[in-house]
Amino acid sequence: MAFPASFEAFLAQYEGDFLRIAYSRLRNVQDAEDAVMEAAYQMYRKWDRILAHSNPRAMAYRMLKNSLTDFYRRRAREARREEAARSDPPTADDLMEMGQYDLLDAAMDQLEATAFLQANCVRLRHMAGLAYDDVAQYLDITPGAAKTNVSLGLAKLRDLMNLPEAGKGDS
DSSP states (O other): OOOOHHHHHHHHHHHHHHHHHHHHHHOOHHHHHHHHHHHHHHHHHTHHHHHHSSSHHHHHHHHHHHHHHHHHHHHHHHHHHHTOOOSSOOOHHHHHHHHTTHHHHHHHHHHHHHOHHHHHHHIIIIISOOOHHHHHHHHTSOHHHHHHHHHHHHHHHHHHTTOOOOOOOOO
C-alpha cells in the first residue's frame, strides 16, 4: 500500500517525538511502539482532516493521547477474553522496575486531574524531552505559556511528592 508522501514525511519527522511521549506514559518500549503504530494508523485514516487543521501536529498529538488512553484498556479486554493465567510470578527485579515510578506516576495522575495543561506540559518537556517550542506546537499554546505551565506544574509536583524546595547551593 502506498501512503501519501506528505503523511510519510510527517510521520518520519515526528515519530521520535511520538515514541518518547508514548514511552513516558507506558514505561515499556514495545508497548510504546505498538501504541504509536495504532495512532499512526488512525492518523493515516484521517490524514485529510489533519492536513486541514490549523495545527496538524496538535491534532496528531490528540490522536496519540487517545491511543495511549485506549492502549491498556484494549489489552485488559484481550486478556480477559483469553483468560490466560500467568504461569511465572513476577520477579523481584520486575517489581523493583515497576515500583521506581510509583510516586511520580501517582503525583502525575493527581496533577493531571487538577491541572491538565500543566501535567501535559511537564510530561512533554521533561518526560518526553521536547523543547518548549515543540511542547507549544503539540498543545496548541504559545512557548511562553508552555514555560509557565511547566514551571507551575513542576512546583505542584514537588508539593504532591513532598520533595524539598530546590535551594541555592554554597558558592
